[in-house]
Amino acid sequence: MFSKEIYIQRRAILRQKMGSGLILIPGNQESPMNYTENTYHFRQDSTFLYFFGLDLPGMFGVIDVDNNLDLLYANDVDIEDIIWMGPQKSVAEQAFTVGVDVTAPLEKLNQTIERAINGGRKVHFIPPYRAANMIQLSSLLGIKTCKLKQYSSLALIQSIVSMRSIKDAAEIAEIELACATGYEMHVTAMKMAQPGIMEQQIAGILEGMALSKGTGTSFPIILTQNGETLHNHNHSFPLEAGRLMIVDAGAESNGHYASDFTRTIPVGGKFSQKQKDIYNIVLAANNTGLSLTKPGVTYQSVHLKVARVIAAGLKDLGFINGDVDEAVASGAHALFFPHGLGHMMGLDVHDMEDYGQIHVGYDSQVRPIDQFGTAYLRLGRKLEPGFVITNEPGIYFIPALIEKWEKEGINKEFINFEKAKSYIGFGGIRLEDDVLVTETGARLLGKRIPIDPEDVETVVASGRN
Numbered sequence: 493m494f495s496k497e498i499y500i501q502r503r504a505i506l507r508q509k510m511g512s513g514l515i516l517i518p519g520n521q522e523s524p525m526n527y528t529e530n531t532y533h534f535r536q537d538s539t540f541l542y543f544f545g546l547d548l549p550g551m552f553g554v555i556d557v558d559n560n561l562d563l564l565y566a567n568d569v570d571i572e573d574i575i576w577m578g579p580q581k582s583v584a585e586q587a588f589t590v591g592v593d594v595t596a597p598l599e600k601l602n603q604t605i606e607r608a609i610n611g612g613r614k615v616h617f618i619p620p621y622r623a624a625n626m627i628q629l630s631s632l633l634g635i636k637t638c639k640l641k642q643y644s645s646l647a648l649i650q651s652i653v654s655m656r657s658i659k660d661a662a663e664i665a666e667i668e669l670a671c672a673t674g675y676e677m678h679v680t681a682m683k684m685a686q687p688g689i690m691e692q693q694i695a696g697i698l699e700g701m702a703l704s705k706g707t708g709t710s711f712p713i714i715l716t717q718n719g720e721t722l723h724n725h726n727h728s729f730p731l732e733a734g735r736l737m738i739v740d741a742g743a744e745s746n747g748h749y750a751s752d753f754t755r756t757i758p759v760g761g762k763f764s765q766k767q768k769d770i771y772n773i774v775l776a777a778n779n780t781g782l783s784l785t786k787p788g789v790t791y792q793s794v795h796l797k798v799a800r801v802i803a804a805g806l807k808d809l810g811f812i813n814g815d816v817d818e819a820v821a822s823g824a825h826a827l828f829f830p831h832g833l834g835h836m837m838g839l840d841v842h843d844m845e846d847y848g849q850i851h852v853g854y855d856s857q858v859r860p861i862d863q864f865g866t867a868y869l870r871l872g873r874k875l876e877p878g879f880v881i882t883n884e885p886g887i888y889f890i891p892a893l894i895e896k897w898e899k900e901g902i903n904k905e906f907i908n909f910e911k912a913k914s915y916i917g918f919g920g921i922r923l924e925d926d927v928l929v930t931e932t933g934a935r936l937l938g939k940r941i942p943i944d945p946e947d948v949e950t951v952v953a954s955g956r957n
């Protein structure tokens with residue numbers, strides 16, 4: 493948690509941006525796993541964390557813009573809670589640590605909201621993503637759960653996006669902590685990438701490392717030799733010499749800021765020439781992405797230039813025919829690179845994705861491109877100093893996609909389908925770094941995880957018994 497002044501200031505800025513109304517910021521509640529008392533690992537809502545800082549279930553923040561007041565609604569613990577969970581600070585004591593002076597039990601929240609609605613005041617909320625919060629908001633506001641998104645506040649979303657998109661020094665320090673854990677996790681995965689080890693063994697160790705340094709992983713670990721499946725959470729295979737293992741994993745700091753890195757590792761420690769040829773295209777794409785990242789350019793333009801690097805490299809290897817610019821304009825590269833270059837990262841690994849990606853990654857000037865592949869780009873708009881983003885190009889050989897494009901003749905003038913089909917079973921390669929946009933360009937966050945193929949081979953070899 494940051495100092496109380498940070499939270500006071502954030503709420504003051506939000507009040508100023510909004511001008512009037514009542515802002516509702518629900519915290520998350522405990523979420524049952526298989527029965528009420530056996531809950532999932534608690535994860536506080538990121539918007540609540542940003543404005544109210546408290547990492548506890550069952551709290552509800554209210555920012556009353558018209559009366560210049562911040563309020564925290566929550567119930568104090570009773571003797572039963574103390575018996576099972578130990579002594580706890582009162583709600584008022586908790587609220588004091590984040591600069592909130594007014595607290596009340598949850599049952600009073602109804603009255604506050606009713607009074608505001610009856611007084612003709614505007615009540616602002618962001619679209620809830622958890623069923624429990626949908627039900628709570630629905631009953632507080634008298635809006636059907638299916639209509640909550642429609643009645644959520646665009647002005648509130650835009651105001652918060654403008655704040656959370658720019659990370660301050662304290663936030664960057666938290667992200668660097670998450671990156672340091674991510675570094676350790678990835679180097680450990682490289683050392684463990686030896687034939688015979690189960691994918692699950694490595695994934696479990698990485699998960700434990702994230703928990704031992706912070707609040708756990710920032711998303712479920714992707715660790716697989718079947719890396720052509722972009723988000724493959726199946727860890728059930730033994731490692732086989734000569735295959736590639738993708739590890740896409742990140743950690744959360746104790747303050748819940750994320751890291752998100754991907755490396756692709758040769759099991760046993762030696763890339764074949766065939767693997768290295770593809771790897772070096774992805775590495776060039778990653779380095780190009782970093783070198784083009786600076787304030788004032790759109791990430792959409794960086795994505796398209798990186799797509800061109802991938803297409804040019806694949807043309808050299810005989811996968812793509814014809815003019816490279818025309819191939820990219822036609823979306824032919826997306827057979828091999830069917831996702832976006834990156835996304836915002838902060839309190840969420842895909843930062844603020846709960847608000848709706850269009851409000852976070854795009855604006856009135858830069859609109860999404862509706863073409864397969866580029867349509868998945870989560871961040872397209874102009875970069876500004878203080879943005880934290882990922883740079884994650886990849887090349888994959890996805891049997892079902894190759895088959896579909898060949899059958900339907902999609903981009904047939906650009907694709908050498910025979911060559912593409914000969915790589916089925918190769919898997920996929922993705923290389924992801926976390927990047928801070930600075931005043932003059934960009935810098936990597938955290939120490940760079942080994943990425944040059946020779947360095948990766950050296951780390952894998954160092955893990956051999």
Ligand code: GLY
Nearest residue numbers: 711740741752753
């Ligand atoms: N690293 C997972 C993702 O960006 O979707």
Ligand code: MN
Nearest residue numbers: 752882884924
């Ligand atoms: Mn990512």
